[in-house]
Structure formats: C-alpha cells, structure tokens
Amino acid sequence: MTFSTEQSITFECETGNYHTFCPISCVSWLYQKIEDSFFLVIGTKTCGYFLQNAMGVMIFAEPRYAMAELEEGDISAQLNDYEELKRLCLQIKKDRQPGVIFWIGTCTTEIIKMDLEGIAPKLETDISIPIIVARANGLDYAFTQGEDTVLAAMAHRCPDSKDIADVCQDQVNLRPDLVVFGSMPESVVNQLTYELDKQNINITGWLPSARYSDLPVIQKGSYVVGVNPFLSRTATTLMRRRKTKLIGAPFPIGPDGTRAWIEKICKIFEVEPKGLEERETEVWNSLRKYTALIKNKSVFFMGDNLLEISLARFLIRCGMIVYEIGIPYMDKRYQGAELALLEQTCINMKVKVPKIVEKPDNYNQIDRIRDLQPDLVITGMAHANPLEARGINTKWSVEFTFAQIHGFTNAKDILELVTRPIRRNNNLSELGSQVYSTAD
Amino acid sequence: MKLAYWMYAGPAHIGTLRIASSFKNVHAIMHAPLGDDYFNVMKSMLERDRNFTPVTASVVDRHVLARGSQEKVINNITRKDKEEKPDLVILTPTCTSSILQEDLQNFVSRASIETKADVILADVNHYRVNELQASDRTLEQIVSFYVSKYKKLDLLNLEKTERPSVNIIGIVSLGFHSQHDLVDLKRLFNDLDIEINQIIPENASVHDLKNLTQAWFNFVPYREAGLLTAQFLHDEYGIPYVDKTPMGLINIKETVISIQDLLQKFGCHRDYSDYLTVQTKYISQAAWFSRSIDCQNLTGKTAIVFGDSTHAAAMTKILAREMGINVLWSGTYCTHDAEWFRLQVESLCSEVIITEDHNVVGDMIAKTAPNAIFGTQMERHIGKRLNIPCGVISSPVHIQNFPLSYKPFLGYEGTNQIADLVYNSFTLGMEDHLLDLFGGHDTTEILNDTLSSSENITWSVEALKELSKIPGFVRGKVKRNTEKFAIKKRCSAIDLAIMYEAKEKAND
Numbered sequence: 001m002t003f004s005t006e007q008s009i010t011f012e013c014e015t016g017n018y019h020t021f022c023p024i025s026c027v028s029w030l031y032q033k034i035e036d037s038f039f040l041v042i043g044t045k046t047c048g049y050f051l052q053n054a055m056g057v058m059i060f061a062e063p064r065y066a067m068a069e070l071e072e073g074d075i076s077a078q079l080n081d082y083e084e085l086k087r088l089c090l091q092i093k094k095d096r097q098p099g100v101i102f103w104i105g106t107c108t109t110e111i112i113k114m115d116l117e118g119i120a121p122k123l124e125t126d127i128s129i130p131i132i133v134a135r136a137n138g139l140d141y142a143f144t145q146g147e148d149t150v151l152a153a154m155a156h157r158c159p160d161s162k163d164i165a166d167v168c169q170d171q172v173n174l175r176p177d178l179v180v181f182g183s184m185p186e187s188v189v190n191q192l193t194y195e196l197d198k199q200n201i202n203i204t205g206w207l208p209s210a211r212y213s214d215l216p217v218i219q220k221g222s223y224v225v226g227v228n229p230f231l232s233r234t235a236t237t238l239m240r241r242r243k244t245k246l247i248g249a250p251f252p253i254g255p256d257g258t259r260a261w262i263e264k265i266c267k268i269f270e271v272e273p274k275g276l277e278e279r280e281t282e283v284w285n286s287l288r289k290y291t292a293l294i295k296n297k298s299v300f301f302m303g304d305n306l307l308e309i310s311l312a313r314f315l316i317r318c319g320m321i322v323y324e325i326g327i328p329y330m331d332k333r334y335q336g337a338e339l340a341l342l343e344q345t346c347i348n349m350k351v352k353v354p355k356i357v358e359k360p361d362n363y364n365q366i367d368r369i370r371d372l373q374p375d376l377v378i379t380g381m382a383h384a385n386p387l388e389a390r391g392i393n394t395k396w397s398v399e400f401t402f403a404q405i406h407g408f409t410n411a412k413d414i415l416e417l418v419t420r421p422i423r424r425n426n427n428l429s430e431l432g433s434q435v436y437s438t439a440d
Numbered sequence: 441m442k443l444a445y446w447m448y449a450g451p452a453h454i455g456t457l458r459i460a461s462s463f464k465n466v467h468a469i470m471h472a473p474l475g476d477d478y479f480n481v482m483k484s485m486l487e488r489d490r491n492f493t494p495v496t497a498s499v500v501d502r503h504v505l506a507r508g509s510q511e512k513v514i515n516n517i518t519r520k521d522k523e524e525k526p527d528l529v530i531l532t533p534t535c536t537s538s539i540l541q542e543d544l545q546n547f548v549s550r551a552s553i554e555t556k557a558d559v560i561l562a563d564v565n566h567y568r569v570n571e572l573q574a575s576d577r578t579l580e581q582i583v584s585f586y587v588s589k590y591k592k593l594d595l596l597n598l599e600k601t602e603r604p605s606v607n608i609i610g611i612v613s614l615g616f617h618s619q620h621d622l623v624d625l626k627r628l629f630n631d632l633d634i635e636i637n638q639i640i641p642e643n644a645s646v647h648d649l650k651n652l653t654q655a656w657f658n659f660v661p662y663r664e665a666g667l668l669t670a671q672f673l674h675d676e677y678g679i680p681y682v683d684k685t686p687m688g689l690i691n692i693k694e695t696v697i698s699i700q701d702l703l704q705k706f707g708c709h710r711d712y713s714d715y716l717t718v719q720t721k722y723i724s725q726a727a728w729f730s731r732s733i734d735c736q737n738l739t740g741k742t743a744i745v746f747g748d749s750t751h752a753a754a755m756t757k758i759l760a761r762e763m764g765i766n767v768l769w770s771g772t773y774c775t776h777d778a779e780w781f782r783l784q785v786e787s788l789c790s791e792v793i794i795t796e797d798h799n800v801v802g803d804m805i806a807k808t809a810p811n812a813i814f815g816t817q818m819e820r821h822i823g824k825r826l827n828i829p830c831g832v833i834s835s836p837v838h839i840q841n842f843p844l845s846y847k848p849f850l851g852y853e854g855t856n857q858i859a860d861l862v863y864n865s866f867t868l869g870m871e872d873h874l875l876d877l878f879g880g881h882d883t884t885e886i887l888n889d890t891l892s893s894s895e896n897i898t899w900s901v902e903a904l905k906e907l908s909k910i911p912g913f914v915r916g917k918v919k920r921n922t923e924k925f926a927i928k929k930r931c932s933a934i935d936l937a938i939m940y941e942a943k944e945k946a947n948d
Binding site: 016017021049053054065066067085088107108111112137140142437 | 441442444445446447450451453454472474476477478480484488489490491492493496497500501505516523534535536539540566567568570
C-alpha cells in the first residue's frame with residue numbers, strides 16, 4: 001500500500017470490478033422530481049428485478065414507471081419494435097396521461113441495437129406525447145450517471161429564445177441568464193435559489209423543472225452551473241449543443257463547497273459576495289457537535305456514486321483523514337474546480353492529498369481496508385454488513401444520493417449520516433467485542 | 441414486449457446464484473454489465489450475511505461489446521481461483537450474455553486447465569426459465585457433475601448407511617423461512633429415527649457430494665428446487681425420493697406415512713402411527729386450536745391464497761381442511777408447475793388462478809373481497825390498499841420475512857406458527873369490526889357503496905339505520921346482496937321487511 005507523498009493529487013485506475021447500482025435507478029428519483037413524467041425502462045427481467053428490489057416500498061405506491069420487458073421475439077426481431085413500443089405507450093397514455101414519456105435504454109437495447117432515437121420522433125407525432133430517449137445502461141455508466149444521460153437528453157428539449165420571441169426584449173435584464181442543472185428536491189431548489197437571491201443573483205431556470213412543461217429557456221450565451229459532480233454529459237451538451245457558458249465551480253456540498261459555489265457564480269456575474277464568510281462560519285459553528293466526533297478519524301471511500309470527491313473534500317475540512325477516494329468515473333475537466341478545492345483544503349488542513357482511484361477493484365480495496373483499518377468506510381450495501389461483522393464501521397453510500405446534502409442548510413444532514421455509525425458505537429459500547437464474523 | 445411493474449419470480453441468474461452462494465466455498469462469476477451484481481446486496485441485506493457474498497462479475501462493457509470478452513472471463517476465473525481458492529467456480533450467464541452469444545463453454549474449458557477449482561457453466565437460458573427453474577436446474581447440474589466425477593475417480597460411495605438415512609435436498613439461500621424450516625426438519629427426522637446423510641445445497645461442501653449416494657432416500661421439501669436432483673439420483677442410482685411438503689398437520693402425516701412405506705420397501709419396519717397421534721394431539725397445538733372455541737368463529741370466514749406452488753398449495757389445504765375456512769380461490773405464479781398445483785387445490789376452493797400478473801391477482805382480490813389474504817409481499821400491499829388483513833406465506837420476500845426469532849412453516853412447530861399467523865390475520869379483522877361497532881357508525885360510507893348507480897333503488901330510513909348496525913367489513917356485501925335480492929323481486933324500495941327477507945333467503 002502506497003500513499004501519495006506529494007501535495008498534488010495522484011490518480012490511479014484499477015480493474016473496474018466494483019459494485020454499484022445500475023444507472024436505470026435514476027428513474028426512482030427522477031419520476032418523483034418530474035411530476036408529469038412517465039419512465040419506461042426498455043429492458044429485461046434483470047432490470048425489472050433490480051428496480052423492484054432497489055426501490056423497496058416505492059414500488060407499491062403505483063409509481064409512474066414501468067418495464068417494457070423484452071421477450072425472445074423482441075431479441076430475435078420477430079416482433080416489430082415500433083409496433084410494440086406504440087402499443088405500450090398508447091396503454092400508458094390511456095392509463096396515466098403523462099406529459100412526457102422517457103424511454104430508458106438498457107444494456108439489451110444497446111446490444112441488439114434497437115434504434116430508440118430513431119423510433120421516438122416518429123412515435124411522438126403518432127401519439128402526440130413527447131418522448132425523450134436516454135441510454136442509461138450498465139455497459140457505459142454507473143449509478144448516478146443515469147441522471148446525467150436523462151438530463152443531457154432533456155437539455156435538447158429546453159425551449160430556445162426563438163420560442164419565446166413574444167417575450168419583450170426590454171424585459172431581459174442586463175445580466176445574462178443563469179440556468180442551474182441537476183435534479184434536486186423542491187426544498188433544496190428553494191434553499192439554493194434563496195442563497196443566490198441574497199447575492200442579488202437570479203436563477204432564470206432549473207433543469208429539470210418540476211414539470212416537463214416548465215422546462216427552462218436556454219439561450220445561446222446563457223450561463224449554466226451544475227450542482228452535482230456526476231453531470232458531465234449534461235454540461236457538455238449544454239456547452240456544445242446549446243452554446244451556453246459553463247461556470248466551473250466546486251459543488252454546493254458542505255458549507256465550504258456551498259460558499260465556493262456561490263462565490264464562483266458571483267465572480268462570473270461581477271457581484272461582490274456579501275456576508276458569505278459569516279454565513280459559512282455560522283454553519284461550521286453549528287456543526288461543532290458533529291465535527292468533534294469525527295476529528296482525526298479516518299475514512300475510506302470505496303466509490304460508487306461520483307459524489308466522492310466533494311464529500312471527501314468536505315470531510316477533510318471537518319478534520320477527517322481520507323485514505324482513499326474510490327470513484328467510478330473521473331471527469332477532470334468538469335470536476336476541475338472541485339479538485340482544486342480538494343487540493344487547497346488538504347494544504348489548509350495540513351494533510352496529505354488522498355489518492356483518487358478510478359474504476360476501483362473492490363477485492364483489492366477490501367485488502368487495503370484490512371491493512372489500514374479505517375474508522376469509517378463509505379460503501380455499498382454489498383460490503384457493509386460483512387465489513388461491520390469484521391469490526392469496521394460503514395456508512396451506506398447510497399444514502400448520500402437520497403438524502404438532502406446540498407447548500408448551507410443541509411450540511412448537518414451529511415454529518416448526521418457520517419457520524420451515525422460512530423454515535424451507534426458509543427451507544428453499544430457495553431456490548432463488548434465488535435467482531436461478529438465467523439469466517440477468516 | 442410486455443408492460444410490467446412487478447414480478448413474482450426473478451431472472452434466471454438469481455436462481456443460479458442462490459444455489460452457488462448456498463454451497464460452502466463455491467464462487468460464482470457473472471458474465472454481466474456493471475450493476476447486475478445486485479444479488480450481493482440482497483444476500484447481504486436480507487439474510488444479514490456476515491460474510492462477503494461469493495459472487496463477482498466479469499464486467500461486460502463497451503470494449504467487450506466491440507471485441508468480445510477475449511481473455512477477460514478466463515482471467516477473472518483464474519484470478520478468483522488464486523484469491524479465494526474455491527472448490528468450484530460457476531460461470532453464470534445473464535440476459536446480456538445470452539444475446540452476446542459468446543462461447544462461454546470454451547472459456548470454461550480453457551480456464552479449468554489452469555485452475556485448481558472445478559469450473560462449470562450454468563446451463564440456464566435467461567429467456568426460457570425463471571429464478572426458480574434455474575435454481576432447480578443448477579443444483580442438478582452441480583450434483584450430477586460431482587457424482588459423475590467421483591464415479592469416474594471411483595470415489596463415489598455407493599454403500600448404503602447402516603441405519604435408515606436421508607438427504608434433504610433444496611434448502612437454498614434467500615428461501616422463505618427455509619433456515620427455520622431446516623431446524624424443524626432435522627427435529628422431525630430425529631424423531632423418526634432417521635439419520636440425515638446430507639443437506640444440500642445449504643452450507644454443503646462439494647467434496648461431500650461423493651457420499652450423497654449413501655442415503656436410503658432423498659427428501660425434497662419444496663417443489664421449487666431439488667426435484668430435478670432427486671429425479672437424477674433416482675434415475676441414475678435408484679435412490680427413491682419423497683417430495684411431499686410437511687406443512688400443516690395433514691401434510692406432515694402424509695409425508696411421514698410415505699416415509700414409512702418407503703422404509704418398508706427396504707425391509708425396515710417402522711410404525712409411526714403412535715408418534716403421529718402424540719405429536720398431533722399434544723406437541724402441536726394446531727389441532728386442538730382448530731377445535732377450540734376461538735376457532736369456531738373462523739368457520740365460514742373467507743380467504744384467498746396466492747404464492748409459490750409449495751406454500752400456496754399447503755396453505756390452501758391447511759385453511760380448508762384444518763381450520764374450516766372457506767378458500768374462495770387459490771393461485772400460484774409458478775406457471776411451469778400449474779398442472780401439479782391444480783391437482784392439489786382444485787377440490788379445496790372454488791377457483792384456481794395461475795398467473796404471473798399481479799394486476800390479475802389484485803383485481804381478483806377486489807372482486808372476491810375475502811376476509812383475509814394469504815399471499816406474498818405484493819398481496820400484503822394489495823390488502824393494505826383494500827383494507828383486508830394479509831399473512832405473508834411465500835416469496836417474493838422482504839427483510840421482514842427474515843425474522844431473527846424461530847419461525848418455521850414446516851413440521852409441528854410450523855403448524856403452531858401458521859395457526860398464529862392465520863388467527864392473528866383474522867382477529868385483526870375482528871378488532872377492526874369491534875372498533876366499528878363501538879366507535880360510532882359512519883353512515884356516509886353506506887351511501888357510496890351501492891350495487892349500481894343506474895338501478896333506481898331507495899332505502900328507507902329504518903333500513904339504512906339497520907344497515908349501519910352491520911359490522912363495517914361485511915356491510916358493503918350485505919348492502920349489495922339486499923339490493924340484488926330487491927331487484928330480483930322487482931322491488932325498488934328497500935325497507936326493513938325486505939332486508940330481513942333478503943337475509944333469510946340469502947342462502948337459498
């Protein structure tokens with residue numbers, strides 16, 4: 001096991017044998033976010049089984065999603081894809097009357113080269129419901145990147161200024177538009193909007209919006225900024241296809257990240273940030289109860305949801321020592337500002353810059369965890385119980401994607417999650433041995 | 441293409457993985473894209489497994505699509521061989537690898553030259569079989585592989601044990617209460633003075649499979665996994681098997697009698713009748729419970745049953761023949777086992793439902809409005825929606841179906857557990873109605889629950905008042921029956937007289 005000794009980030013790439021959720025899981029939060037949507041996952045029983053089990057009780061609440069389960073006749077092209085999809089979409093239209101239908105392509109549609117992008121426009125006019133195609137498959141993407149493929153596809157559908165030509169030009173303020181991208185619960189949208197509002201910066205639109213019919217206007221020359229680290233494709237699409245300007249900022253996770261995010265936006269709009277330092281200090285003060293618990297404790301990110309860099313940066317600022325940042329995919333350009341803040345945070349906190357391991361190998365990681373005995377491992381459910389049985393504290397990584405972690409207000413929620421195993425240990429200290437494993 | 445929201449049985453590879461992860465020191469390698477290793481999460485979460493699930497993926501990504509797996513699968517197999525030193529590696533195809541049509545058998549042959557472990561390719565087709573069928577097939581495949589291997593090496597132990605002995609076949613990880621069932625099965629065989637030769641696949645070592653043929657007979661408690669294996673051992677080595685499920689008193693008796701008859705053929709004379717009587721009367725409380733005054737109230741109550749074929753069939757029998765409950769219909773999602781299931785329950789209920797579509801099940805429940813449901817997690821949620829109590833009796837499972845305390849469904853302790861489950865499901869309904877009775881009457885509800893709005897039927901004030909005295913959970917039914925009766929009589933106004941007449945003649 002080697003540590004990087006320099007004060008600059010080292011990147012490694014392993015075998016890609018790691019556990020993560022299939023990107024079609026994005027359906028579970030996106031159908032809730034986009035209220036008039038219906039998600040049709042075109043795949044096999046395997047996809048359906050995953051969604052049904054991963055979504056737990058949500059499945060029983062008549063969700064606005066379904067599988068178009070491919071049968072042998074579909075695979076061998078004995079059935080006509082267009083006719084089959086038409087039949088299903090008409091049924092969805094009849095039963096649910098959605099404002100938009102998303103087709104989620106899967107591994108199988110990739111392999112049999114089903115031309116979803118080709119079929120969609122034709123069917124769209126036939127049944128007069130917009131159909132958006134996103135290829136969120138496990139051949140190419142991991143977990144949260146599913147949302148990225150959906151938002152990238154939606155970016156094409158955002159109305160242009162041409163579409164709103166009747167809006168009086170004189171109403172357009174002097175400042176260019178600012179569109180924020182990334183799916184957030186409504187309360188987080190409001191909180192971040194409020195924070196920018198205080199700096200006198202107005203968010204003109206949010207991708208995605210709560211309803212498909214309210215997609216934001218995106219004009220050439222508009223500014224766009226991301227709230228989540230896994231949205232590289234969306235950023236690329238907005239820049240290249242919609243000719244917008246990307247504000248490269250750290251992500252608003254933790255009070256440090258939120259402040260840096262706002263400051264960067266202020267800088268672009270040439271606004272002197274007001275009261276941000278006080279706001280940040282105030283939040284840090286309110287977190288003392290938690291930071292005291294984790295100061296100088298070590299953490300190991302196995303890597304499965306792409307939030308890892310931002311979370312590691314925040315936890316280092318909280319006083320933790322990060323041994324390893326595993327991550328499925330590392331876009332050094334899109335995450336550039338976040339990486340720079342990570343480096344700076346390490347210098348400020350006087351700790352070594354952790355090694356970033358892209359496409360990690362879980363087997364090797366568990367070997368390293370055995371050697372390092374970190375105080376906390378942030379990992380998927382496949383490894384959590386076995387590690388706990390070996391006396392290693394774990395936090396289930398997927399919770400970070402479902403909890404509200406953005407902005408000043410929610411920094412506490414991140415630390416609630418991170419400190420939970422440590423607080424639990426304090427409660428259970430009388431039980432004695434923490435090792436329950438029967439093997440090795 | 442099929443529009444689907446929910447499925448009862450999972451995809452084929454799950455069945456193979458359940459078998460692989462049940463054995464000791466067997467490693468499964470899935471030929472699958474990223475994210476398909478969700479099985480590990482289920483095993484680790486639901487069973488609260490303390491150990492790492494011995495399943496890894498040989499990841500199929502873009503490069504594999506473009507150039508084929510080439511050495512990747514082989515390298516993954518040999519790597520696992522070195523790291524984990526398993527006895528057996530099972531290469532597991534998924535829906536993705538099914539359509540890639542790579543020559544996985546070739547990878548297996550090539551890898552096994554280098555590995556210490558045996559390597560086999562699970563013979564399952566994603567598009568033809570489901571989880572349950574695949575688990576049955578994989579277990580047979582492993583057993584036949586090792587039995588043949590040891591036979592060739594002349595290590596197969598064909599000499600029968602001195603005393604009567606049995607193999608229990610089909611205890612599989614992530615099975616519905618199967619760990620608890622196993623404890624009760626062990627107790628049962630101990631009581632019957634029959635040695636347990638081997639239990640497979642749960643916690644079994646493939647090395648021990650050479651002794652499998654020493655057992656006098658095989659026992660397959662669940663129809664979903666193990667029948668193919670028992671059939672194979674019967675055909676190849678003449679080992680008879682019992683495939684009855686000892687769930688419920690009558691089923692246990694039938695099982696024990698079959699075992700007694702079987703031993704008879706070996707010249708081993710056993711008479712278990714005293715044992716059965718004592719157990720039924722005094723050890724199990726279920727028979728006495730059915731006789732006790734509490735259970736009298738269950739007479740004529742209605743229920744429906746849905747689940748895998750083993751549990752649904754046994755449950756139907758228990759409800760109908762052991763507790764006197766009126767089973768309106770009984771069904772299974774094991775469409776491949778429809779014929780057997782029909783034969784089992786046909787005489788015990790008015791209708792048999794064979795379907796994999798939860799919507800059909802939901803509609804049937806709504807239509808027949810039973811007092812209680814005995815089904816899977818899905819039926820539990822349907823019950824919640826319709827306000828009908830539900831006892832879960834079968835997979836698909838949920839973390840709640842892996843209780844820490846001892847809750848078998850098989851054997852004599854199982855009969856007690858089931859009696860509690862049934863009784864609690866119905867009492868909940870009764871409590872509900874008591875609440876209704878004493879907690880005030882909600883007469884507004886009655887008005888919305890009419891047979892048909894197009895029929896011009898009016899209720900007199902007195903009749904409505906009388907109707908409101910009827911317990912909530914049957915009120916709708918009484919109302920509809922009365923209206924039906926009135927229509928038959930060509931009578932458009934319902935008063936007390938008609939109501940009473942309808943009640944009297946309802947059973948005509």
